Amino acid sequence: MPESTAPDKAPDDQGVNTADYAKLIEIGIALSAERDHHRLLENILLEAKTLCNADGGTLYLCGHMVEHEGEDVFEAEADGKFLKFEIMRTDSLGIAKGGTTGEDIPFPPISVYDVETGEANHKNVASHVAVSGKTVNIPDVYEATEFDFTGPRKFDESTGYRSKSFLNVPLKNHSGEIIGVLQLLNAQGKNGESIPFSAQIVPLIEALASQAAVAVDNQMLIEAQARLMDSFIQLIAGAIDAKSPYTGGHCARVPELAQMLATAAVNADHGELSDFTLDEAGFRELHLASWLHDCGKVVTPEYVVDKATKLETINDRIHEVRMRFEIQKRELEIAYWKQVADGGDRDALKVELDAKLDQIDDDYAFVAECNVGGEFMAPEKVERLKQIAQGTWTRTLDDRIGISHEELRRKEVKPAKAIPAQEFLLADRAEHLFHRDGTFEAPNSEQFGFDMAVPEHLFNRGEIYNLSIARGTLTNEDRYIIQNHIVQTIVMLGQLPFPKHLRKIPEYAGAHHETLIGTGYPRKLSKKDMSVPARIMALADVFEALTAADRPYKKPKTLSDSIKILSFMVKDQHIDPDLFRLLLESGIYKDYAERFLKPEQIDEVDISKYLGA
Structure with missing residues (x-):
């Protein structure tokens, strides 16, 4: 608390010095400025003790017991059913627990209401104050009969202390709800003896309690909002992970790795990162950005993200293609039997048919092999695919009935064929092209600085076009839609009114697919454009993806293989070399592996190969 500037004490007509009022104002200003929860509670009790010259005291907060991961955890809340010991002080015994001391208070929360009957607990003076909302001033606990002081008496027996006067004041928020109780012990006389708390000091302590309640309530509201924000963000991230089995727990693990890297970067004492700092608000900013970095995936279709074969959309169209080959075979067999019936050479025709x-x-x-993807699709394979596509089968039914209006509209670009109609085994047809309609676009590119090559079509589901994909299973259109998730992340986060200390969240979250040389997306940033937290996000995102063991489409990589791939990305200037070195030198790669990788993934990594040692 700041040093007092109050005038010398002069008794007023209420028996309280005017200096005490000045001190009260000073305390109120200081309490309202305190942001640390534990220091705030500690200062409330210490200043109250000073005002009334008390030897000791306890500050309780109201709340509920909630189950968390199988354990009962106290959660502060106005008009709660329990009073939790937050701060304890007894100067003459040298007792200082709770608050900034780091010393736990060994006493369980006090029940404000009887657990079995639900009736208010008026036996305990603190719980009585919490229920009634009225101050209770006890001159001597050994003479008091209205409350049960068995606890203080046992304490006295074990310590040799003499509990005497108790002043219990409720902490009421702006709504009149009780958020806690301030309990002061043993007012001290001029000669250090324990005396009752004077009636004149009670209003002053009540005024302090009122100011304290406002400060505590504001903090509780802020913390409640923060918890709600964290829970909502984690809910969104969990929904994104649950949306596709291909992402698994990605959104939950990236924040853990980003936190580890940021902490190590702050502690770095040499190299480019030695000047990097991040305060508590900065760590929270990075933490939230890590949870939100893939929030744009909420708009990405699963059938694109999860595209396992080249012809797959919502279903795998290889089944439709296979039926055409089946029809082609039946047509040949029918033609064979017709030729036999017309007197043709049965044996010769059979040899021809079988061939x-x-x-x-x-x-x-x-x-079918082309559909699976995988190895490089060589030009000669593409040529054979086109030759096979020229095979025909006969369609005898109208293909423009029983379909959606949208598909019919695309088909009507070309006139309908008269039936029976000869159709190709494979084709790139007009209805396979989906024209852009604003879906999956990069809006306000100038405002956000997006620099992405936009394909001509929204989708191109041409069969030859898809089966000719050189590597993997994605077309340029598919890849753009997947990459567009980061565009949506930036746009979504850019619309949120983040407070000043969280305004870098869109920057951090939106940079995890950028590189150091302007070859990433969606802004083609270079190293000079990316802050250290943004580069941390990029490394955390890649390392998590490489080591993930819950991707059904790939075998989990070993730790050494993942580090090797990262080293290639460093050489290609896709990943920050200083952060890569930090990952290895700090041992974070091993710590992360022990927490999140399967035992069979964790192998020895010779980091000297990558550190030049």
């Missing part, structure tokens, strides 16, 4: 059927089987097997 054609074998070729169809081989062609379909090749198409």
